[in-house]
Amino acid sequence: MTAVVRDDPLRRYPAYDFRRPAQLGREHARHLEAAFETFARQWASHLTAKVRMRTHLVPRGVEVVSYQEYADTLPATTAMVAGSTADREEPCVMQIGLDDALMWVVQMLGGRTAAPIEPRPLTPIESALILQLMQEGFALLSTCLGSLLPGPVTYSGLHYTPQYLQVISPGEAVIVARFDLRVGESRSTTTVMLPTAVVVDQLAETDRGAAAAPRRGRAADHVQRTPLDVTLRVTPRVIAAGEVLDLAPGDLLRFAHPETTPLEFVVGTTPVARAVAGAQGSRLACTITAIPEETRR
Incomplete structure (x- = not known):
């Protein structure tokens, strides 16, 4: 006797976790990954020139998580350089380890780092050097992401504690790109965080423009083919109604058209x-x- 296996929808379709933000579509994710790969190449070249050490930046992937989940993956104390775009309050963040930031400062000032540097908050002079470097990073990020952002990203603040970054709520969805960073013999991880609302709005605008282009082409084609x-x-001539009623075959009407x-x-x-x-x-x-x-x- 053959057992009947009943179809169970609960097994076919995994449960959706409404506590987690929605994921990006495949095409949108590829678009972001390509933009971050370009950013990684350009940012690595820029750091190599500024820090005067061979720098490699390798993308590890792009994901959508809540800000709290993102913050939980970061060290308790780290350098989070926040930026913002015009007319939007949501922050963009470039995060680096404090030990990396201090090593960059030493290298930019002509020193050499033979031993690991203990992480600590930056002094005003160190902050100024790092912020100038990160502002140039924001400029590269704005160029590489292009239409994925509503405008250039400009510096808005430096934070050390991810859990207390007050400009965004813990449950808000963010897009996180992670990179493996190698400067000389030092290896670490750095991240870029973008507000999902800003990027999704721009992606939707791009999709609408792409969809509208064929429609405009079809509309123009229909107009051009309309008979x-x-x-x-x-030159028209005005005549009286009586003349019209008196017309007969063979009558000749003269028009004043030279x-x-x-x-x-x-x-x-x-x-x-x-x-x-x-x-x-x-x-x-x-x-x-x-x-x-x-x-x-």
Whole structure:
């Protein structure tokens, strides 16, 4: 006897966790990954020139998580350089380890780091050097992400404790890109955090523009293929109703249209050009002689 296996929808479809933010679509995720790969190459080259040590930055992936989940993966104390775009309050964050930041300062000032540096808050001079470096990083990020952001990202603050970054709520969805950072012999992880609301709005705008382009092309194609009635018209003449009632076959009506004056080329009821009458073989034809400037507009 064969056992009957019943289809269980609960096994076919995994439960959706409403506490977690929605994920990005496949095409959107690829778009972001490509932009962050470009950023990694350019930022690594820029750091190599500034820090004067060979720098490698390798993307590890892009994910959508809540800010609390993101903060839980970071050290208790780290350098979080926050930036913002025009007309948006949500922050963008470039995060680096404090030991990396201090090593960069030593290298930029001409020193050498033979031993690991103990992480600590930056002094005002160290902060100024790091912030200048990170502002250049924001400029590269803005260029690489392009239309994924509503505008350039500019510096707005430096924070040391992810759990107390007050500019964003713990449950808000954020896009996190993680990178493996290698400077000389030092290896660490750095991250870039973007507010999901800002990026998704820009992706939706891009999708609408991409969808609208074919529609505009189809609309233009339909307009160009629409049949229209065209007429050659002489200067009109006003006659009385009695003359019209008295018309009979063979009557001749004279129009005050000089022989040398072009005719009006009319589409529907709108004059669009001037033309002279002619012939093409055995068929009547006209030659366009002028198109008024207002018609071109």
